[in-house]
Amino acid sequence: MKIQEKTVSPHNFEECMKCTICTAYCPVLQANPLYPGPKQAGPDGERLRLKDPYFFTNSLKYCMNCKRCEVSCPSGVHVADLIQAARIKYDKSAPKLRDRILASTDFMGTLARPFAPIVNGVTSLGITKTVLDATLKIDHNRTFPKYSAHGFEGWLRRHSKEQAAFPEQVAYYHGCYVNYNFPQLGKDLVKVLNALGVGVQLLDGEKCCGIAMITNGMSESARKNANHNIAVLEKAVDSGLNIIATSSTCTLTIREEYPELLGADNSKVKDSLLLATRYIFEKLEKGAQLKFRSDFHIKVAYHTPCHMEKLGWGVFSEKLLRMIPGVEFTLLDSNCCGIAGTYGFKKENYLVSQAVGAPLFEQIKTVNPDVVACDCETCKWQIEMSAGYKVMHPVSILAQALDI
């Protein structure tokens, strides 16, 4: 009996009590009848797959990996991990060219950035969208993220001397988005941390966290990135640095997906990797001060990204925003925006993606804020395109509110 008690099943799947609560919270199940749902695709299907891989079905690709099933599970089953792990284990089909392109954020960023004005111009053309839709099945309704001509890494390198002068130092895992698409967020972070007396350094050559590779059937590439990033992060931790990130998804991937899905040991770095909002909140809690403008007035509605929900750290973004004088704050209901990284870019998922996000877009329109706050770059694209409201990272709002 003692042995039975100490048996832990992979991703806790034997803990499933068949209560079906996860199915009530799955956003895909509400919009896509082709998806068997988290209970069937996860623990129920796993039982069958263990008997015979024949029972693996390709419909598992409709899972958005939003993790809402895991957040709602009363029994601690890692439902979404079970589904993604099954895809890694059983789906041997080679990823399509389209999926490779969407997943290779680092590679595409490196290619596109030097030609940013041209690339941005071309990708926003109707004809380009039509061609991409017809050839690669990237939905023509999508607005593409713009590339920035000057990357964040180059900018921070140019300022490395003045950053090194601050008494305290952190390393910043900026991710692909800040480097290739939106360096301003990185600059905003530097501004806020500098105001707290903290200098910002680059890591010694970070790579994409790999989440898009995991969900697009490129787990081998993801594993390589994971091992590389862990080594880079360990080096920073060994030199006594905390590591700060601004993307909730990159953070969740490095903290949770690396060990759960890729078998990569992150134990030496996990506790040192913090989201910027948590790091800043903890600084202020310990007595650090920020000086805010007196003329700053803004109505903010905060959307908790699904991966932030899973991390459980949305509370730090919320408390920080509430702390800013002049912020009128609304916490939006916990709903998925529907984009789920590269998922919503695919033609076959576009309608599902929009249907999933509809309740969130509706609520945003009802609240009618000046700006939606959110820690996730892909939620930002989706909400800006579909609800028509400007989306800002909490750190950027903080940076704007500072009196410097």
Add this chain to the structure above:
Amino acid sequence: MKFDTVITGGGLAGLIAGISLQKEGRSTAIVSSGQNALHFFSGTFESMKESPARLQEILSEAGIRANYADGVRLMPMGTFRESALSLEDISLFEKPAFARKALIVNFMGYHDFFFSFIADGLQKEGIEARVRFLRLPEMEHLRQSPSEMRSVQIARIMDRIWEKVVQEIRLLLKDDDAVILPQVFGLQDISVPGRIREALPAKVVFVGTLPPSVPGLRTQMQLRRRYETLGGTFLMGDEVKSAHIHEGVVHSVVTQNLGNHYLEADSFILATGSFFSKGLISTPESVYEPIIGLDVNASDDRNTWYNPDFAGKQPYMDFGLVTDDDLHPFKDGEPIKNMYAIGSVLGNTRPELGTGAGAAIRSAFKAVDSILSKA
């Protein structure tokens, strides 16, 4: 992070306590590891023979519509049970023979609604009963994956097409004076059950389905929204792993997601539920409380935990935390002075009789009063 009170458990007990404290200007956080027993809620606050004004106030401020009347209600297996305080979805009758002829309507392919048992039960009371099925094109896609044809999935569709269902039922109605429907209405739009009642020329009775409970899920969403509107911090999907206790006083709790960022508070409420919610854990050797290792009133002899009569009263359902009159739990025989245990973790509930809601609410109010009385 520092709060006045940190509540572990986001079910009915935890939410009622959290809302009550926020209303009095206290700052609170609720840590909820997964969803809770509200997802199995019958719609009736069983064992609430009284209906305190403060509860009605909380419910109505959260937008929850409840009625208070003595009566009986029709159960999912076709029996009747005495009930009182109930959600508006629930019909209460003076006596089980509440109608002459009943039309029971189910959806084609939906297996979580026990129409045959209900028909049998009604016939025992002298009510004529017939069953009819609706087949709607809007629901056909659910039938592709029968394992997912669940109450909540149907309810999402019903929020959109309930008027069409009313039309279909009108066509089926003859001289029936009652219509029995599964409880799959009003998930988002709370007014739907009432509007269906108005639209049909017969008594409309909504009867419970297998979980998840649609009125329960809606009640959970309404209470959580109310709690957050009052400024409460709801940490969904996080789990309290341990507590820092010094000389019988809890200083902070440690959670799975927050790691070395502790949640500090002046007082702590434990509303972690029973075995299902892992407020209590049973192993082949013992029954224990997993966060702190609080004292549990379980016997050491495993053979005494069970009643061989499966449907009889099971001793293990009495197991719960040992507390004093103020609901302070004990650790190694000593009370924890700033902690309160509420809801099903106290034991002595009978899920098969649905006594959990009443116990949750009463103990939540008691703990809240005690916390507020200490300035």
